[in-house]
Amino acid sequence: MQVFLPKNTSAGQMSKSVTVHGILLAYTVIALFPILIVIMNAFKDRKGIFRDPLALPTSETFSLVGFEQVLLRSDFGLFAWNSLLVTVLAVGLVILLGAMAAWALTEYRFRMNLLITFLFAMGIMIPIRLGTVSILRLMVDLNLVNTLTSLVLVYIAQGLPLAVYILSEFVRTIPKELVEAARCDAVSEYRIFFSIILPLLKPAMATVAVFTMIPIWNDLWFPLILAPSEETRTITLGVQQFVGQYVTNWTSVLAALTMAIVPVLILYTIFSRQLIRGLTSGAVK
Amino acid sequence: MMFSKRTKEHKPFPWHLWGFLGPGLLIYLTFSVYPLLDTLILSLYEEQAGQSEFVGLKNFITLVTDENWSSAFWNALSNNLQFFAFHMLLQNPIGLLLAVLLSSPKLRLASSYRTLIFMPTMLSVVIIGFVWQLILSPIWGISEEFLYSIGLGQYFDAWLGKEGSALVTLSFISVWQFVGIPMMLIYATLLNIPDDIIDASTVDGASPMQTFFHIKLPLILPTIAMVSILTFVANFNAFELIYAVKGALAGPNFSTDLLGTFFYRTFFGFQLQQGSSTMGAAVATLMFLIILVGVMLFLFFIQRRIQRFQF
Numbered sequence: 329m330q331v332f333l334p335k336n337t338s339a340g341q342m343s344k345s346v347t348v349h350g351i352l353l354a355y356t357v358i359a360l361f362p363i364l365i366v367i368m369n370a371f372k373d374r375k376g377i378f379r380d381p382l383a384l385p386t387s388e389t390f391s392l393v394g395f396e397q398v399l400l401r402s403d404f405g406l407f408a409w410n411s412l413l414v415t416v417l418a419v420g421l422v423i424l425l426g427a428m429a430a431w432a433l434t435e436y437r438f439r440m441n442l443l444i445t446f447l448f449a450m451g452i453m454i455p456i457r458l459g460t461v462s463i464l465r466l467m468v469d470l471n472l473v474n475t476l477t478s479l480v481l482v483y484i485a486q487g488l489p490l491a492v493y494i495l496s497e498f499v500r501t502i503p504k505e506l507v508e509a510a511r512c513d514a515v516s517e518y519r520i521f522f523s524i525i526l527p528l529l530k531p532a533m534a535t536v537a538v539f540t541m542i543p544i545w546n547d548l549w550f551p552l553i554l555a556p557s558e559e560t561r562t563i564t565l566g567v568q569q570f571v572g573q574y575v576t577n578w579t580s581v582l583a584a585l586t587m588a589i590v591p592v593l594i595l596y597t598i599f600s601r602q603l604i605r606g607l608t609s610g611a612v613k
Numbered sequence: 614m615m616f617s618k619r620t621k622e623h624k625p626f627p628w629h630l631w632g633f634l635g636p637g638l639l640i641y642l643t644f645s646v647y648p649l650l651d652t653l654i655l656s657l658y659e660e661q662a663g664q665s666e667f668v669g670l671k672n673f674i675t676l677v678t679d680e681n682w683s684s685a686f687w688n689a690l691s692n693n694l695q696f697f698a699f700h701m702l703l704q705n706p707i708g709l710l711l712a713v714l715l716s717s718p719k720l721r722l723a724s725s726y727r728t729l730i731f732m733p734t735m736l737s738v739v740i741i742g743f744v745w746q747l748i749l750s751p752i753w754g755i756s757e758e759f760l761y762s763i764g765l766g767q768y769f770d771a772w773l774g775k776e777g778s779a780l781v782t783l784s785f786i787s788v789w790q791f792v793g794i795p796m797m798l799i800y801a802t803l804l805n806i807p808d809d810i811i812d813a814s815t816v817d818g819a820s821p822m823q824t825f826f827h828i829k830l831p832l833i834l835p836t837i838a839m840v841s842i843l844t845f846v847a848n849f850n851a852f853e854l855i856y857a858v859k860g861a862l863a864g865p866n867f868s869t870d871l872l873g874t875f876f877y878r879t880f881f882g883f884q885l886q887q888g889s890s891t892m893g894a895a896v897a898t899l900m901f902l903i904i905l906v907g908v909m910l911f912l913f914f915i916q917r918r919i920q921r922f923q924f
Contacts, residue, residue, distance in 0.1 A: 348714050352726045355711060358789070359730045365755060366744050381755045425637035432633035444638065451645055453842075453908045455850045457873075458897045459648030461655060461880060461890050466648060485644035488637055517629040546737035548853045568739045568857055581747070588740050596735050600728045607797045 363589060370394055370586035374579055394583030398570070401580070403558065404587060407566035411545060414476050414562060418483035419540050423533050425484065426491030431521055433492065434499045435507070445496075451489030456482065457549055467554055474557040482550050487540040494539075498532035499525070535606035545592075563588060653901065655894035665891070672895035686896075688867055689875035692780055696871060697848040699784035700791075705840055707788070708795025709833075713825070715796070716803040727800070734793035742857035745786045749773050773858065776868040783869055787854055791847075795840045802836040803829060842911045849904055852877060872900050 368384060369377045376389025383389075398404060433445055456463075463482060464473075472478040502525065510520045551565040561569070567588045571581050596603070659668040676686050711730060715723050733741060748755050749772055757769040772782040806829060814824045852873030855863050861878055863870035878886075880893030 345717070345720070348717050348720060349722075352711070352714055352730075356726055356729045359733055359792075362744050362748050362789075363733065363736075365748060378753070381753060382758070425640070428633040429637040432630045436627050436630040438627070438630060444634070447646060448641070451641065453846055454649065454901065454904060455846065456645050456649075457850060457852075458901045458904075459645065459652050460876075461894045461897060462648035462651035463644060465651075465890070466644070481640060481644050484637075484640050488641050488645075492637070517627075518632065521633065542735060546739075548737070548739050548856065564737045564739050567737075567743075571743050572857075572860075578747075578753075581743070585740055585743055585747075589736060592736055593732065596732065597728075600731075604724075604727060604731070604797070607801065 363593075366582055367586045367589065370579075370582040372579075377578055377582065391579070392583075394579035394581075395587070397577070397580040398584045398587065401574075402566065402570050402584075403561075404563075404566065404584075406559070407561050407563045408591070410476060410560060411563040414479045414483065415541055415544050418480045418487065418544050419537055421480070421484050422487035422491050422540050423536055426488050426536060427495050427526060427529055427533070428521065429488070430492045430495035430499050431525055434496050448489045448492045451485075452493060456486045460549070460553060464553060472554075474555050474560050476555065476560055478554045479550055479560075479562070482554065483540075483544045483547075487536075487544070490539055491536045494536050495529060495532055498529060502528055534602055538603050538606040649901070652894045652897050655891055656898040658891050660889070660891050672892055673899070676892070676895055676899065682892075685867065685870070685875060686899075689870045689872050692869065693849055693851075693871045695780060696784055696787070696851065697845060699781070700788055700844050700848055701841065703784075704788040704792050705795045705837065705844065708792050708840070709799055709837070711792070711796045712799035712803055713829075715800050727797070731793035731797060733790045736790075738787075738790065738853040739857040741786065741790050742854045745789075746773060746858050749782065774865060776865045779859070779865060779869045783854060783858065786858075787851070794843070795837075798840055799833055799836050802833045806832055838911065838915045841915075842908060845907045845911075846904055849900060849907070872896070872903075876900060 365381065369381060371385045371392065372389045373391035373393060376383070376385065376391070379389075385391075429448075433441060433448075467473050467478045470478075472481075506524060507520055510524060546564055547562075548564050548568060551560075551562040552568075555561070556565065567584055570584050574580055574584075656672055657667060657669055658665045659671065660666075676682050714720075715727055717723075747753060751757065751769075751771045751774075757766070760766050760769045770778065772778045810828060811824060814828050819827070850873060851871050855869050855871055855874045856877070859869050861874060861881075861883055863874045876893060876896045878888075879896045880888055880890060882888030
């Protein structure tokens with residue numbers, strides 16, 4: 329390639345790459361600045377927060393009093409546990425049930441196939457939130473209001489359409505011979521799925537996990553409506569109510585926000601490679 | 614040939630397929646399809662003293678014409694349109710620009726930029742809303758100090774508190790948070806363009822600009838269309854940001870009210886107004902129709918036209 333390019337490009341390329349880095353760096357600062365400001369100030373005392381909000385905490389201004397207040401005044405641990413439980417259960421079941429459904433819809437021919445595929449496809453675009461009025465009535469009838477079960481059920485219904493779509497695409501790439509060989513050996517359909525297909529779906533499952541997990545962990549709407557009680561509150565709802573209530577107490581508000589941000593940032597930094605691979609390979613085909 | 618065909622016909626019905634499909638389908642039908650359909654039907658009823666009565670389109674007529682309802686509804690709809698327009702004009706072009714820069718050949722640190730810029734997108738809208746509320750708060754003075762330091766101090770104001778600027782400010786916050794999505798999706802498409810095509814155009818003497826507009830842009834148009842429809846659905850369904858920053862009343866004076874917050878208030882009530890599940894269902898039905906029409910327009914016009922450009 330180099331041979332075809334004019335000689336003077338190296339200088340031009342230099343200045344071009346400086347511009348590119350300049351813009352990207354500037355945008356990175358814009359993206360991170362607000363988050364860093366909040367985390368930084370959460371570790372300062374009240375005076376430090378207001379006197380010089382842009383300064384890092386020093387030995388003089390460093391203080392954990394905000395965190396103390398939050399931990400004493402609310403059940404942050406419980407809220408985080410609720411969120412974790414709901415997210416893990418819902419994501420796990422979305423993946424399992426989604427993989428089973430995707431397998432059934434792609435492998436077997438039957439009458440309702442097209443209709444069911446279409447129903448799932450609709451769910452990708454139409455937000456389940458619009459059915460809230462009836463979901464709440466249903467949960468009241470089933471006696472599930474203020475239980476984590478209600479959230480798990482709704483999140484499974486919310487996550488399945490995309491899961492079925494992504495996993496179906498993936499099931500289609502599995503060579504037919506593999507399954508046919510097993511069938512010739514009279515292996516049952518269930519064993520074919522669980523011991524041959526399911527392990528092969530792992531990469532696609534990671535993608536589904538990423539797409540399903542984030543909206544569930546961050547959701548406010550359904551916890552607010554279906555499970556607002558103290559015992560079933562998720563972390564997003566807990567933070568929303570805590571910060572709304574103590575909005576004038578800056579040290580604890582900043583600490584509460586930091587406690588909600590930092591775990592996600594740590595997880596994101598650990599899994600960002602997989603997450604971005606999922607985003608860049610799974611979504612766009 | 615004959616033999617194999619016959620065995621296929623006589624194969625017993627594959628009952629195990631319901632073993633695979635059943636559980637997922639049951640949950641999906643019960644908690645998504647049925648509630649959506651039930652909501653659509655419920656919007657045709659009126660509830661009085663525990664009795665529900667079929668009233669046809671009355672709820673919808675009330676929503677768009679009754680003076681107690683219509684101004685709030687049209688206000689929420691027009692705010693929502695502005696909110697969406699803002700994302701289309703700002704979020705998606707910025708996302709496109711960042712994606713193009715990120716995909717520059719041999720760019721160092723590309724993965725670090727990508728990871729860091731995507732970070733806000735990962736966080737809950739509720740948290741992001743509060744973070745910005747604190748930063749823009751006139752009490753704390755971070756934004757004031759910052760504007761003075763770059764010589765724009767006279768523009769400092771309580772942007773979130775004023776009727777004229779609150780919606781725009783919230784739109785900015787939302788764009789700031791979600792710019793990572795168009796960036797990432799467009800970036801992925803750009804990476805998937807085969808190098809040969811780009812090399813060929815360079816060899817033919819096309820400038821980088823020409824290569825972009827004549828080769829890359831047509832190839833990423835389907836992704837841009839997809840990003841647009843994702844933005845549309847997300848925007849016409851938005852609720853959390855307004856609720857976190859401005860509460861259910863979407864103040865000041867409903868200037869930040871979107872269909873999502875309007876739906877919430879209609880369903881649960883606020884201050885003196887009682888919540889109504891049938892009126893709530895009517896609002897949800899209108900939101901459903903708006904989203905459905907948007908998605909259909911996308912499928913029938915834009916996507917069909919764009920597919921011609923695909924490989």
